[in-house]
Amino acid sequence: MYLGIDLGGTHISAGLVNEEGKLLKKTVCKNLVDKSCEEYVKNMIALCQNILDDQGMTISQINSVGIGFPGTPDNEKGTVSCNSSIKINNAPIREEFNKYFDVKVYLENDANCAALSEAVVGAARDCEHSVTITLGTGIGVGIVTNKKVYSGFNNAGSEAGHNILVVDGEKCPCGRRGCWEAYSSAPALKREAVKLLENDKNKTSCMFKMVNNDLSRVDGKIIFEASKQGDVIAQKVVAQYVKYLSEGIANIINVLMPEVLVIGGGISRQGDYLLEMLKSRVYELIYTKNEPKTAIKIAELGVDAGIIGAAMLGR
């Protein structure tokens, strides 16, 4: 048995996972950001204790605990650095955790945890080399080779979301211009829709009705729904989104050539509607035309991917 923890900007989730990667029990609490390392760990311990009590177990029955978070781990030192919604620098998470529980603790970036779970029990379970991209506020990318996470010599690699698609292009939150994330994240999708809607003086688009004329409420779900209904503006936005998303995916395939590329995150709920558009475009763009092609699939594990992947770190 393994415990997996997903330390997110808004919530902390923990789960009990068996050897086969099945999530048996899950608990969640709110995460009030700007906390200290000590407080994050206190919350994690409470969640784990809750699960153990519920199952009538003790920590000695757990093989290992894995913790996923939006940042870079140093697994030798047992420290974590994050610079997003959570801001900690070289925080000694493992040492702090071991004050409460005498158990092996593994640390990993959350996008890598999601990729590992899809590779072990999700959409890429039948192959050795896979890449999972998570389309959300940003673009997370996790690389798995031989069922293990690859993240470079300093654990800071697989940041393909910050690959350039347009030199000197749209500004990215990271500071660089023209990153893939600046075109294919959820905020980028919304930005393009709002831009076109603001120019739609006669309010011809059905999206105005869908958001009650409040453009701040436009989101990916609404844009895709309007597109499916035949809304011209929404279709234009989706076509451009698919164009840039395809270019970024083709870049990943050209370099890493995984057997399966998994698409997760909020936008992936559009399922086959998105997938079919993406596939035909990506297969046109990739360099290798004759060899067997990377399969492109929708993620299977949803919001639990992070917990399951974190738990699987110790397997």
Added chain:
Amino acid sequence: MYLGIDLGGTHISAGLVNEEGKLLKKTVCKNLVDKSCEEYVKNMIALCQNILDDQGMTISQINSVGIGFPGTPDNEKGTVSCNSSIKINNAPIREEFNKYFDVKVYLENDANCAALSEAVVGAARDCEHSVTITLGTGIGVGIVTNKKVYSGFNNAGSEAGHNILVVDGEKCPCGRRGCWEAYSSAPALKREAVKLLENDKNKTSCMFKMVNNDLSRVDGKIIFEASKQGDVIAQKVVAQYVKYLSEGIANIINVLMPEVLVIGGGISRQGDYLLEMLKSRVYELIYTKNEPKTAIKIAELGVDAGIIGAAMLGR
């Protein structure tokens, strides 16, 4: 002892390489393209026999033979597909080779061979994870992790030269628009220089003198030489070249985060002059600012990298 063969568009080279990756003896012959698989192999065999005779050896004293070529291998079937200066499809190179010599034969893409040699005995010999880019007519990229070539599930990966830098940008020989290769290959460097020189109506640039007013003779060496002499147009061309080259290198580092990134090929002969400009720009562009950084180095093995890497495939 190992034999390494580099099957190139203009020449075929073969060499005897010891366990430490030292090239002990080398022979070269011209390659008249548009030959059949049988004829390529006949030439390779002649080169190998020449080396064995010279050293008073027989093939039974050779552990294995490695063959590098500009294409994609299928190491299970022992076949090779190339679609560049050499055009063969599913050619049974290993079977053909074994008709003459009863020896283990390994097949690999030439950029991967160059990367392997730099990783074993060249600029990246002291690290586990490295990437070697070869700047020539195209951009070759080889990925080495744990001292082994990584090229994806179908051996067709590591084509980072065909990552997009500018969506809808310059046309690339591969058919896609805006590839890194379309901005950072030797022909791209020449294209930009000629464009500016054609607009230099008063022929202020010293490059006119250097090529005797024959713009078809402009090449990377001349452009960099003029830039070092303070020629304004050459400096502009070099600055733009470094800008795009840096964006492409930053993309590779963001995804793969090698410990060392090695730059080979003709342009790499510019050495420190190029390297210092690249480093300062790349380190500004990469996503990870705090963790230990990828070292950027000039390749050490020059034209022999392909032979040495091919020989090392069987080690």
